[in-house]
Amino acid sequence: MxxxxxxxxxxxxxxxxxxxxxxxxxxxxxxxxxxxxxxxEESHEASPPIEVHLAVTSRCGAGCEGCYLDAKADGVEPPKATIERALDALAEAGVFTVAFGGGEPTLRDDLGALAEAARARGLAPVVTTSGLGLGPRKIEQLRAFAQVNVSYDGAAEAYENVRGFDGSAAAETAIAKLAAAGIKVGVNVVLTRKTFAMTKATIRRAASLGATEVQLLRYKPQGRARSLDYLAKRLSAPQAGSLGALLRELAAEHEGRLTVRIDCALVPFLSADPELAARPKDLQRWGVLGCEAGEKLGATRVDGRVAPCSFTAVTALHVEQLASGWSREPSLAPFRAYAAAPPEPCASCTLRDVCKGGCKVVSDYATGGIGPDPECPRVRAHATSAPHAP
Amino acid sequence: MFSRRNGAALDDRREGPFANPRDVTPDQCLIVRLGHGANCSSVGSVVDTLFVGATVGGAILAAVCAAMKHEPVTVVRQRPAKDSTVADGADKKSEST
Structure with a gap:
């Protein structure tokens, strides 16, 4: 250990x-x-992240209409030595998990070697793939990862609604092949207004193909998704308010067979669930993390620049200075300051210490800055009840 | 000062000043994040443990505590004491690996 x-x-x-x-x-x-x-020591410096998302390429030909990094087929692929130096830096900082992303990581011929390089440095490498074009050679490369997640938003209609094309058959094939190869495979399911009702069916399908974990993701307004179309795709208020009930049902249905995860941006929605909102200590104890951008979570782009999370703008900090620069990088300070002392209605929320004020990417889209997550049920209620200035 | 990168491990903790380690108890576990997860864009958290009963939850915590007792230890991100004198066990151990 x-x-x-x-x-x-x-x-x-x-x-x-x-x-x-x-x-x-x-x-x-x-x-x-x-x-x-x-x-x-009496130091109160921010500790390095426990998890870093590492973009190993910005190449991807899938063309998902909501790609948060605006990845393209002619994107950049840093040399192997550059990625290895980044891994050195993550190890030096004491990071535990490195999540390879992109672009499409499996486009790299040296992906398996990079995963081995991460392991050699004591890091746990994991990776997300679309599953498109995943043949036997690439599957073998993925064996070096602790876990592989396939982006799978559901069968044909659901997949197409999220990504703008139907790649569900390729994703399903990839899930099945990875599972058959004995590789631990999970699925990433992006929730949108049109696909939310299909979530249970999507997860049943993924489980039947061999997935042992599902991560539910909030659709976020960044990259190609930072448009007016976001407003039509984001979850409705009733859907957001029913997330806790959905999780309860999923946990009961798949107990012991499939693990259910939610991403940091979905945590604010739990405030609408009276039973969960009354148990903040349990959420903390079981490691539920809300917005940890610039705290327990960091991200790097293909140019090595560090960002608070994969969806936020990069800072001046380069990953090779992570160990020495993480606590002092000024661009990270606003994220930490907001999480430490959010205004109402976050300040009095029982889940404040877990949620950390909701998704800053969404607040930035809606208001142009860091503020209360406007789609959080509690924030919505507060906005409705607050007296308006004359 | 830094022990993980060369593959070395502090597996001698049952000798010297830290002999006879005790069992870690569940109440000493402030946070337990299960699994690896594999999402590359946002941090994910297991939530099905929120809905298990006390018996299952206790069994999970007990399994984690047992793992900590038996696995060899590697310490990362060691910092020297500001007074730079060789200090206590943790620093000394990491230097020896």
Whole structure:
């Protein structure tokens, strides 16, 4: 297991039971370890991220109409040595998980070697792929990853609604082939207004093909999705308010067979679920993370520039300076400051410490800056009830 | 100062000043994030554990605690003490690997 000391104890990444645990100081001492200098210092610098999303190419010919990075067929592919230096930097900073993305990562012929390079540095490599064009040779390259997720928004109509073309057959084939090859495979399901009602069917289909995990994703207004079309694709208020109930049903249906995840941007919607909103300690305990942009999460683009998350603008920080520059990069400060002290209605929300104020990408789209997530049910209710200035 | 990158591990923790480690207890686990996840754009969190009963939840926590007891340790991102004198066990151990 890998241990990274923190002021409050340590992050501990276990392998036999794949998990990342925040252990308090007594727990660390119980392991026979001591935080040494980290525990003695009075530093309040931001710790490095625990997870970094690494764009290994900006090439992708799929042309998804909502691509958040506006990836294109003639995109950039950094040399292998450049990616290896980035992996060195992530390892030096004490990052635990590196999520390879793009563009379409499987377009790289050296993808398997890069995953091995990540493992050699003690990082857990994972990857997301569209599954398009995934033949036997590429599948073999994916064996080096701890997990592979295939973008799968549902059968024909649902897939096409999210991406603008029907690639569902290729995605389904990829899921089945990966599972047959013994590779741990999950699916990423983007939720939109038209596809939300199909979510249960989509997950049943993915599970029948061999997927063991599903991650539900909020559609976000960035890249090619940063347009007026976003307003028609985003979840409706009733759909957002029913997310907690949907998760409860999915957990019951797939218990023990398929793990259900949600992305950070969906966490605000849990505030509409009275039962979950009353259990913030449980959400914290089970590691539910809201907006961790610039805190526990970081991202890098193909030019090596670091961003708070994959959807936000890049900073001046280069990944090769991550260990020394993460805590001091000024562009990250507003994200951290907002999460630490959000205004109402976030300030009095029971889920505040989990949610961290909702998705900043959505607030930036709607208001031009960091603010309360305008699609959060609690924020919607607050806006409706608040007195308006004359 | 930095122990993970060459593949070395601090697997000698049951000797010296940290002999006889105890079991980690579930209440010492402030946060437990299960699995790897594999999304490249946004951070994902397991939520089905929110709906399991106390027995299942307790079994998961017990399994994680047991894993911590038995797996060899590698410490990353070590920092030297500001006074730069060789300090306590953690620093000394990492230097030795």
């Amino acid at each position: 890998i241990v990274r000391f923190e002021r409050w104890g340590a992050w501990v990444k276990t392998e036999t039971v794949p998990a990342l645990v925040a252990l308090d100081r007594d727990g660390v001492r119980a392991l026979g370890l001591d935080g040494g200098a980290v525990w003695r």
